[in-house]
Amino acid sequence: MSFVNLKQLAGELGLSSSTVSRAMRDSYEISTATRERVKAVAQLLNYQPNPFASSLRNNVTKTIGVILPQLDNHFFSLAINGIEEVAQQNGYHVLIYLTHDSGEKEKAVSKYLMSGRVDGILLALATGTRSVSHLEKLKLTGVPLVQFDRVNKALQTATVTTDDFASSYQATEHLIKAGCRTVAHLLISESLSIGSRRLHGYQAALRDHQIPYDAGLVLNGRGSNDENLRLITRLLQQRPDIDGIFASVERLALSSYQACQRLGISIPKQVKIIGFSNMETASLLAPSLTTITQPAYAIGKEAARILFHAIIKHKPVLPTQSLELKSELIARASTGSTPR
Amino acid sequence: MSFVNLKQLAGELGLSSSTVSRAMRDSYEISTATRERVKAVAQLLNYQPNPFASSLRNNVTKTIGVILPQLDNHFFSLAINGIEEVAQQNGYHVLIYLTHDSGEKEKAVSKYLMSGRVDGILLALATGTRSVSHLEKLKLTGVPLVQFDRVNKALQTATVTTDDFASSYQATEHLIKAGCRTVAHLLISESLSIGSRRLHGYQAALRDHQIPYDAGLVLNGRGSNDENLRLITRLLQQRPDIDGIFASVERLALSSYQACQRLGISIPKQVKIIGFSNMETASLLAPSLTTITQPAYAIGKEAARILFHAIIKHKPVLPTQSLELKSELIARASTGSTPR
DNA sequence: CTGTTAGCGCATTCAT
DNA sequence: ATGAATGCGCTAACAG
Numbered sequence: 141m142s143f144v145n146l147k148q149l150a151g152e153l154g155l156s157s158s159t160v161s162r163a164m165r166d167s168y169e170i171s172t173a174t175r176e177r178v179k180a181v182a183q184l185l186n187y188q189p190n191p192f193a194s195s196l197r198n199n200v201t202k203t204i205g206v207i208l209p210q211l212d213n214h215f216f217s218l219a220i221n222g223i224e225e226v227a228q229q230n231g232y233h234v235l236i237y238l239t240h241d242s243g244e245k246e247k248a249v250s251k252y253l254m255s256g257r258v259d260g261i262l263l264a265l266a267t268g269t270r271s272v273s274h275l276e277k278l279k280l281t282g283v284p285l286v287q288f289d290r291v292n293k294a295l296q297t298a299t300v301t302t303d304d305f306a307s308s309y310q311a312t313e314h315l316i317k318a319g320c321r322t323v324a325h326l327l328i329s330e331s332l333s334i335g336s337r338r339l340h341g342y343q344a345a346l347r348d349h350q351i352p353y354d355a356g357l358v359l360n361g362r363g364s365n366d367e368n369l370r371l372i373t374r375l376l377q378q379r380p381d382i383d384g385i386f387a388s389v390e391r392l393a394l395s396s397y398q399a400c401q402r403l404g405i406s407i408p409k410q411v412k413i414i415g416f417s418n419m420e421t422a423s424l425l426a427p428s429l430t431t432i433t434q435p436a437y438a439i440g441k442e443a444a445r446i447l448f449h450a451i452i453k454h455k456p457v458l459p460t461q462s463l464e465l466k467s468e469l470i471a472r473a474s475t476g477s478t479p480r
Numbered sequence: 481m482s483f484v485n486l487k488q489l490a491g492e493l494g495l496s497s498s499t500v501s502r503a504m505r506d507s508y509e510i511s512t513a514t515r516e517r518v519k520a521v522a523q524l525l526n527y528q529p530n531p532f533a534s535s536l537r538n539n540v541t542k543t544i545g546v547i548l549p550q551l552d553n554h555f556f557s558l559a560i561n562g563i564e565e566v567a568q569q570n571g572y573h574v575l576i577y578l579t580h581d582s583g584e585k586e587k588a589v590s591k592y593l594m595s596g597r598v599d600g601i602l603l604a605l606a607t608g609t610r611s612v613s614h615l616e617k618l619k620l621t622g623v624p625l626v627q628f629d630r631v632n633k634a635l636q637t638a639t640v641t642t643d644d645f646a647s648s649y650q651a652t653e654h655l656i657k658a659g660c661r662t663v664a665h666l667l668i669s670e671s672l673s674i675g676s677r678r679l680h681g682y683q684a685a686l687r688d689h690q691i692p693y694d695a696g697l698v699l700n701g702r703g704s705n706d707e708n709l710r711l712i713t714r715l716l717q718q719r720p721d722i723d724g725i726f727a728s729v730e731r732l733a734l735s736s737y738q739a740c741q742r743l744g745i746s747i748p749k750q751v752k753i754i755g756f757s758n759m760e761t762a763s764l765l766a767p768s769l770t771t772i773t774q775p776a777y778a779i780g781k782e783a784a785r786i787l788f789h790a791i792i793k794h795k796p797v798l799p800t801q802s803l804e805l806k807s808e809l810i811a812r813a814s815t816g817s818t819p820r
Numbered sequence: 821c822t823g824t825t826a827g828c829g830c831a832t833t834c835a836t
Numbered sequence: 837a838t839g840a841a842t843g844c845g846c847t848a849a850c851a852g
Binding site for chain 3: 155156157158159162169170171174193195196197198199
Binding site: 143186188189190191192193195196201203210211212213214216217218220221224225228233234235236237238251252254255256257277281419 | 483526528529530531532533535536541543550551552553554556557558560561564565568573574575576577578591592594595596597617621759
């Protein structure tokens with residue numbers, strides 16, 4: 141792995157390592173002549189400063205950590221795209237950690253990051269997280285922390301989320317205005333911010349349209365895909381009066397689409413489906429499936445921006461910096477992408 | 481950011497830092513009593529060794545780098561899932577870099593990684609990459625490098641790919657056996673390994689079935705989605721004899737699906753479409769769209785495994801370790817995923 | 821403008 | 837079984 145180091149480079153140049161170091165960092169106290177000579181030879185020898193030595197010395201890592209539940213989900217993929225872009229603009233590196241929605245893994249990861257490995261952290265909470273004490277601890281170390289999408293307000297950090305309540309209200313209203321009277325809601329874990337906020341939007345829309353809330357129409361889809369599919373199928377069989385479904389997440393929207401197909405229920409004639417989704421394909425399924433597309437890319441970007449602001453200005457991340465971005469009703473491609 | 485360091489911990493314990501260091505690393509020359517005492521207090525004070533100091537000292541980073549074109553694509557998201565899992569199993573951290581298919585970005589990234597920042601690299605080539613000299617240089621530094629999916633054989637590293645030729649042959653044959661006589665091929669950049677191999681599979685199937693190859697049926701879809709859609713639409717208008725489409729990538733399959741819908745062409749009655757895709761949704765579009773699903777998750781895992789083997793055993797990565805995994809015809813969910 | 825020196829935190833000699 | 841001393845590669849304080 142023989143890399144050229146500062147000392148060797150200095151030897152080659154007949155200069156001291158400090159001079160070379162300064163020249164490489166464009167210090168004002170180095171003559172233009174030497175600076176250029178140094179840079180030329182550095183280029184030649186392919187000198188790259190050892191990042192760990194710099195980090196150790198400067199207490200700056202030029203790295204951020206991103207903790208997410210998964211990536212096999214279009215929302216988070218797009219968010220990472222945004223995050224990585226902003227990071228690259230700022231000359232930062234991105235460490236990625238997947239929790240697979242396990243609270244335990246999240247705990248383990250926060251421990252890794254308590255070692256000063258990163259200058260800041262972006263976090264989307266795992267579904268399995270009960271207590272946030274590990275994150276409180278992490279915050280105490282002073283590392284700037286920004287939550288996005290799946291957040292916990294108790295943590296007192298900046299958060300970047302979508303307008304869950306408003307868009308859920310809008311989605312439910314959309315179904316009601318389309319003539320639905322019995323709208324089921326496919327809920328994801330209620331302890332998750334997006335879960336409860338979307339449920340509330342649904343409930344509010346019903347109330348405002350004088351439709352009584354029926355808890356029997358709310359299904360908790362926290363299981364596996366197969367399990368969810370079974371539950372939805374059963375619900376549709378037990379309640380043939382259901383004429384609309386509002387799914388709080390992409391997977392549940394697709395599962396309900398599948399359930400209807402299997403039961404021979406015609407979409408959107410007999411049952412109308414609307415759900416959150418961030419796939420480009422979703423538009424292909426329209427009008428069978430109406431979607432609410434979240435600005436995933438923008439969420440990633442904004443979260444990263446808030447984080448870098450804090451890192452660079454050495455200021456804490458305040459809850460008041462939180463942002464709520466608008467989602468878009470009716471399927472539409474989220475961001476330009478090229479084929480694979 | 482005050483973290484507890486070794487010295488402070490040692491002070492607290494009334495021991496020297498070397499003893500504490502040894503105790504933390506389970507050295508045999510430390511009494512069980514002290515070791516346990518040290519670990520207890522370390523836990524209490526939440527001591528985490530500074531990773532940069534260790535890296536500097538040991539010349540080991542416990543970090544790998546992953547370079548990919550994009551993430552807004554289901555294939556790479558799933559691959560990362562596999563990579564991250566294997567990395568976590570090995571106690572490694574994962575740095576992620578997106579090239580957005582730009583050769584320039586790829587070059588810049590390989591420069592970052594020439595500083596010894598990582599112990600190994602996983603790479604899927606950017607479409608825009610012409611020369612691979614920057615990667616040759618990278619290899620010369622001695623960092624183990626494994627290519628996956630989009631590879632360049634000239635680089636002489638291990639590669640992990642799918643059976644592009646075989647599955648393309650199979651896909652084309654599938655259409656022919658279904659009665660198609662005029663099969664169009666939507667090609668992605670021919671300079672990409674996956675591009676040329678898939679084209680060859682298509683050509684071979686035609687030849688074996690005595691169907692003359694018609695270059696006018698091959699469309700190069702390297703542009704934006706909108707551009708591709710326009711090109712495909714035009715092709716379908718100019719060649720009403722087309723009764724089958726084989727798309728080499730997901731985006732092109734979807735675009736052709738859209739094009740047919742717009743032109744009022746019935747799928748699969750008038751035109752049958754088959755394409756590579758790694759989305760779970762793809763199954764929803766069946767039977768209109770038949771898909772070839774790549775084992776994305778497995779590819780990520782295997783590539784990571786080969787890399788870690790090299791890292792841990794301090795052995796070079798050899799081209800002979802290359803793997804070719806099988807894809808699956810007809811849509812099927814790729815891996816279990818939970819709702820967002 | 822350039823060189824000398826010291827120290828970031830850790831792990832490893834080499835002593836005892 | 838434990839401690840003292842050294843150096844990984846870099847930068848910044850302090851000379852000159």
